[in-house]
Amino acid sequence: MSGAPRIERVVTSGVFALDGGSWEVDNNVWLVGDDREVVVIDAAHDDAAIAEAVGGRHVVAIVCTHGHNDHISVAPQLGDRLDAPVLLHPADRELWEMTHPERTFVETADGARIEVAGTALDVLHTPGHSPGSVCLHLPGSRALFSGDTLFAGGPGATGRSFSHFPTIIASIRDRLLTLDGDTVVHTGHGDTTTIGAEAPHLDEWVRRGH
Numbered sequence: 001m002s003g004a005p006r007i008e009r010v011v012t013s014g015v016f017a018l019d020g021g022s023w024e025v026d027n028n029v030w031l032v033g034d035d036r037e038v039v040v041i042d043a044a045h046d047d048a049a050i051a052e053a054v055g056g057r058h059v060v061a062i063v064c065t066h067g068h069n070d071h072i073s074v075a076p077q078l079g080d081r082l083d084a085p086v087l088l089h090p091a092d093r094e095l096w097e098m099t100h101p102e103r104t105f106v107e108t109a110d111g112a113r114i115e116v117a118g119t120a121l122d123v124l125h126t127p128g129h130s131p132g133s134v135c136l137h138l139p140g141s142r143a144l145f146s147g148d149t150l151f152a153g154g155p156g157a158t159g160r161s162f163s164h165f166p167t168i169i170a171s172i173r174d175r176l177l178t179l180d181g182d183t184v185v186h187t188g189h190g191d192t193t194t195i196g197a198e199a200p201h202l203d204e205w206v207r208r209g210h
Helices: 047-054 075-082 090-099 165-176 195-208
Strands: 006-018 021-033 037-041 058-063 086-088 113-116 119-125 134-138 143-147 184-187
Touching (some): 047 075, 058 075, 075 086
Parallel strands (some): 058 086, 143 184
Antiparallel strands (some): 119 134
């Protein structure tokens, strides 16, 4: 393929539930590829809407950035529908089994490469929001898919089970803020940002503690 892969966003809505609470959320589902094939990043809430966006393209993989239910709620259904493997870091197995106890997934790992449309997404293990959180880096396009690890304005939440604030700070500092400043950060919820826009605020996040 010539040129950069196409990046498409589908916004789906549903419920995030953990620790006995539930919250209405809008999720960003990202598609990376071309007219022939794509990778789907996060299978949130609405498999029909995601499948419609995919169209007739071959789905190389459905990659879950982490195991919270809002990011994996329709992963098995979408995998069946599109005949695609569902990838998740095994450190989030316990979270996965809370939502899909009867199903399994294909394990991914730090340093894995997912080839699509003449390029590759690099898997970066970035624990903190959850033990198995990953980000996906597209070096040639200077794009990062951050799941719930990094948002416009700071780190993902760490106030619930399976999360740890010092760990997410280390992940962001050591794995993400080392990327080029013009890297565009495509987040799991809300607006896109850049590494350069977020990097100056690291000490501020540490001081505030979230």
